[in-house]
Amino acid sequence: MEVVALVSGGKDSCFAMMRCQDYGHKVVALANLIPLDDAVDELDSYMYQTVGHQIVVSYAKCMGLPLFRRRIRGSTRDQGLKYKVTAGDEVEDMFALLSEVKRQIPSITAVSSGAIASDYQRLRVESVCSRLGLVSLAYLWKQDQTLLLEEMIRRGIVAIIVKVAALGLKPSSHLGKELADLKCHLLQMNESYGINVCGEGGEYETLTLDCPLFRDARIILDDSEVILHSADSIASVGILHPQVFHLEHKPSSDGIGDGSVTQESSSCLHEVDEAITYIDVEEKQTSSSVVDAYTNIGLCISKTGKNLCSIGCWIQDPSRASEGLKADLIAVLSRIENQLNEEGLGWLNVLYVHLYISSMKEFGLANEVYVSFITEKKCNLGVPSRSTIELPLCQVGFGKAYVEVLISNEVEKRVLHVQSISCWAPSCIGPYSQATLYGEILYMAGQLGLDPPTMKLCPGGPTAELELALQNSEAVANAFNCSIYSSAIHFLVYCSAQLTSSEKEEVEQTLQSSYVTRLDCSKTGSYPTLLYVFAPDLPKGACVEVKPILYVPSNDDRIATSEMETVVPQPALIKGCTDWSALYSELQDSCCQVHTIGGRICSAVVSLTKDIALKICSTAGKLYYTEENLKAIARFCAFQVTKILADNKFSWDSITMLRFYYSVDHSVAADAMFRAFSKAFTELMEDHSSLTTGEAPVYNIVPVAGSGRSACTADIITCELLASKISSETSKP
Incomplete structure (x- = not known):
């Protein structure tokens, strides 16, 4: 330049x-x-x-x-x-x-x-x-x-x-x-x-x-x-x-x-003595006719939680031909913006954005639409952090854009948004930040293996990219006086679906040697949860993208009594229902990884493999995705999520993230998955009325090329859970 x-x-x-x-x-x-x-x-x-x-x-x-x-x-x-x-x-x-x-x-x-x-x-x-x-x-x-x-x-x-x-x-x-x-x-x-x-x-x-x-x-x-x-x-x-x-x-x-x-x-x-000319660029307004043209926009809203909620929005109309990524994304972001306005909120309340698009070739176009909605002017405390990946949306009956946002009804947050190109860490040139701290949880943007001063992917393939992505993540964490090696709650690794089996093994081994062996669990008492998600494509054609969630305790490392006295379910309430727990409980250890921090934070990954699915569906050999089998699979996942929360004295109200990834290789439409999970949680509420107070947890169904707790595992469904009893009040700067 x-x-x-x-x-x-x-x-x-x-x-x-x-x-x-x-x-x-x-x-x-x-x-x-x-x-x-x-x-x-x-x-x-x-x-x-x-x-x-x-x-x-x-x-x-x-x-x-x-x-x-x-x-x-x-x-x-x-x-x-x-x-x-x-x-x-x-x-x-x-x-x-x-x-x-x-x-x-x-x-x-x-x-x-x-x-x-x-x-x-x-x-x-x-x-x-x-x-x-x-x-x-x-x-x-x-x-x-x-x-x-x-x-x-x-x-x-x-x-x-x-x-x-x-x-x-x-x-x-x-x-x-x-x-x-x-x-x-x-x-x-x-x-x-x-x-x-x-x-x-x-x-x-x-x-x-x-x-x-x-x-x-x-x-x-x-x-x-x-x-x-x-x-x-x-x-x-x-x-x-x-x-x-x-x-x-x-x-x-x-x-x-x-x-x-x-x-x-x-x-x-x-x-240079010229007078200063002030330029206040007008924000582009999206034509309402574009939004009105979409009569069937799926909208998922979580009302649970004291201070946090999440919104997932997508186009759900398999019979309609998509108008293209631009029109779909405008419709989705407009619908989210309208929902925020109805709640008396705005984009400044958004902590994190997951931007899922159908083709990474249109990443530039997606950014153009994104910046017309989420701007520095609208987010005076800092723009939200973001990750972007390609998903096989159209294969499951979605449109070409799917957006999930994490929202706080408070505006207390600390945002790191470095737009300068430097030797420190990759810049965020645009309305998305490197990391956002809310309460004692740091939500970090997806990090690629980019060489910070050149902003180019490093050579050497997936393992080299992973090592540099970890280095970049550590630089961002250091800015908040923490480390990914001592503060990690949960670690999500996005991988390109194009990786070979040997490359997947190398990625996992590299993560073990470069990351897991350096973990300092003295502060948290256990290892953070780890999840691999495979996507058709990542930004810049990367092989790997990492997205850590970290625990950043405040100076006053205490939690208010009112926060701790949340009504929580008791494990005995689940054990008393033999029809739900007799088969499922014996699979708990093999399919679940749980990480808790001081009774405040609970992170979990539930991995449903084909072998487990065959057991819970009472099927030998080939697994058929009938309505009854999908219901059984969804019921198993819902039960495990609820049991994890109960065992660790959390309630549904404390859920801040609940996401179910499922492989499109199984040719199941997204609406069928949603119906199955809806019935599963409804039945769970009916069978455990004393356990499930309030509304059922709201979740996002995310179609992917593959997922699992191991890079070499092909789960049918992988659940990603984060629950928290803390708010921004615990760590105001």
Whole structure:
């Protein structure tokens, strides 16, 4: 991509440009924001470094690139972490600057910045990029600062200290010193006082005088003045004011930069003084006629649970020819949106979205429709996390789109949405986030084996993709101060149905060696549940996608008494009904995996294999999917779910996820499956009226190419269950 680099004069913005080159991008322009008054060295800004701005103008000649510069007219008006477009804010100066760069150089598609740890700065750069249709590149984001400092010095960043404001750094001793000379001192101060070795806490600022990108000249500082801002005896604050400097030209080098661009034609200064034009993009409204054309939209709503509910929506009309993915998805999302509105809710209440489509070839089209409904503007606390896979929907009588959403009637949640491309973890460029924390449960988006800085699938096949997907998941978990190896509740692995038997075995063995053997169960007491689901296709043609659910306890690791006193079923109530339990109970250990955490969370996977189905249907040899046999299968699954809840003192009201995956190889229509499960749960309620208070649990039937607790197991039906007694109140940030 062609890139405009935001430069402040500091080491970070320069090294970020070098990283852009490392990953094949081409920096074609520089952009810099400076104080309105040349005599001012430093602004009271949360966003911009301006110390040393007098020298940054020389970067154009040093690099042979055009420099676009704007004087900062705004101030810090919106101090919230998540930026909202605010007239007069200093962020709008960046917007005006980059708008002009884009106007003059239309080929630019990305913006480079040197953000390392500041969410405040990253989110504002991402906001501006989103408004301008540009990609944010933040290759230093979340990098180990010690390693980063060492790499900057090793790769030839020559920078001097131009501001100090921390314990252990003195204006008289350290201003004007080269970064390389202070490395050992900075590391020592980090060990003694915990300062950020790259200055991310405002401990110091730098000015780059030379680096490999300066192909034409280096900067020589001839004279400077130390200005003391604070003479505090513990942590003095001082800056270095450049007074005299000159450029020392380098001999031409073919190894750096693009030799085809001459200094005369490119190293020019563009002053950007245009007024700021505010653009508030109107959200597209879907025509009601499209929705009204669908007279038979299946809608599944869960009313159980104190704070959570789920909605699954699909097109259910086998006799009707589909109008196509776009029309189907518009109809489904519109129906969900209407249901949310009826409940006094909106998309901001949605925690997670499962987007199932009939063809991954139309993934781009599906995203276009998706972003017309779910936007940053509608979700002021952050957009929901999401996973997307292809399913054989049409084969079972569904339309071409099926959407399942998890909803909270509260709006307390913490969302991680990093849109910048970085070395940290894959970006989410669009209205879906890496992870959403609600209560003490972290719902993570599906993670592919993508190389974060290039956003390309790693080579090496399914096992290599799995290992990188786990690494990416761990990076996201670390952002919430947890780990997939110590905090996992449930782990779902989507696999391509195209994998061979040997590849499936390798995936399972890799997961065992890379994941399961590293699990730390000391906090939870048991292993998390594990489920493999096979899909016809995954995004980007991936072989594997992982979707962890994690337990993130709050500082106050207690639960309110009112939460614990939920009326729960007793196991004896089930054991008393011999007609349901005589056969089913003996199969419990072989078909169920259960994981509980402190009586608050229960995760389970129920695996119904062909052998078990033959037993419960009293069939020898071949299994026929008659109405009676489907009913028996569904009754077995319903019984196991209820028994798991009862044994662990949970009720139906605590269910937050209940999903039944079934293989389309068995040629059973989805509506037949729904009828069978509906009858099974109805009978269960009638036979156990004291057990099953309230409404029957609502579930989703998901047609797949295969599923099981093992990658090599072909279940007839696999049940995925999550129950919780906690709400967002237990872990407010």
